[in-house]
Amino acid sequence: MIVLEVPVRAEACEPETATRATGLRDRLITLLWALPVPVLAIVLWDRGVTGGWRLPFGIQMGFLPTPWEVGRRLVDLAVGGVLDDSYSGTLWLHAYASAIRVAQGFAIAVAVAVPLGIAMGRSRTAYRMLEPTLNLIRPIPVTAWAPLALLIIGFGDRSTIFLVFLAAIFAILLNTIAGVQAVPPRLFEAAAMLGTRRSRTLYTVVLPAAMPGIVAGLRIALGLSWVILVVGETVGIRVGLGALITQAREQSRTDLIVAVMIVIGLAGFLADRLLMLVIRLIAGRRPLLP
Structure with a gap:
């Protein structure tokens, strides 16, 4: 008796897999396009504070906190244990x-x-x-x-x-x-x-x-x-x-x-x-x- 094996075709699963891959790729591309602006803003912010820049409208960046100080405060606000004041973990x-x-x-x-x-x-x-x-x-x-x-x-x-x-x-x-x-x-x-x-x-x-x-x-x-x-x-x-x-x-x-x-x-x-x-x-x- 001869048994013929019919190969299982995977084409039915390919569209769904391709759709997921395309969606993941689109999200990654969107993220990559969005990253440069906040990164540049943080760099300019840090340079402006350390350099004491004066901007239009009388803005004096030397009075602003640095990104590092704000980051520490954010972490302390969220989980505490960094600055340990009355606002920690709140x-x-x-x-x-x-x-x-x-x-x-x-x-x-x-x-x-x-x-x-x-x-x-x-x-x-x-x-x-x-x-x-x-x-x-x-x-x-x-x-x-x-x-x-x-x-x-x-x-x-x-x-x-x-x-x-x-x-x-x-x-x-x-x-x-x-x-x-x-x-x-x-x-x-x-x-x-x-x-x-x-x-x-x-x-x-x-x-x-x-x-x-x-x-x-x-x-x-x-x-x-x-x-x-x-x-x-x-x-x-x-x-x-x-x-x-x-x-x-x-x-x-x-x-x-x-x-x-x-x-x-x-x-x-x-x-x-x-x-x-x-x-x-x-x-x-x-x-x-x-």
Whole structure:
């Protein structure tokens, strides 16, 4: 009896392997392109401090801490055991408190701005009624609201969350309105030809088509939330990244100020990546993102 052995072909597995390899290569290339700028910035920073450079706007780099001093402070903030002062190992406590405040203010802004933006984008009557008032309030700086928030809300988390909400809502609202108004009319015509009910066009047509604009607004608003957080945490709050900067300013600890600034930048970067991950998980394979 003759047994014929049919060779197993591995072509079916090759596309998946090739896709993973391509994705890994793209990430590596992206990292390599991104590295030179921060490395150059650190080198110039170190040279400027040691050389006492004077920059435009009267900036005197001789008063700044060196990258090495800031690095030591970052390590001490995170794990302790380096400088052993009252701030050692407290980073995660401050970062967690700030992240909770940002998440709450941002979530409230999303819950208000997205439905309101959709309504204003779809209804000309709602747009005409609300647009003048919103554009009258929008130019008022969030920092101008801070003293009023302390008076009408009081010290503590709620005033900070309110300021974060104000910082985030208009970016989400305006981008949602623009995204909804930019939905091509032919999509509604195609949905009607396919028998889609008018009540379902919001989920099947409007939201998918407007999603790139909404996502852009969410990302801008999340970044602004971290910016305003420092303002909200400067008064009446003892735990938080903004409060940490205030305490460092009062004690003239420039290394702590710069270290916390770096932490806020990293927190904003990670929050943006987490937001995009959540949106991609919700979107699945649907082409909702640019």
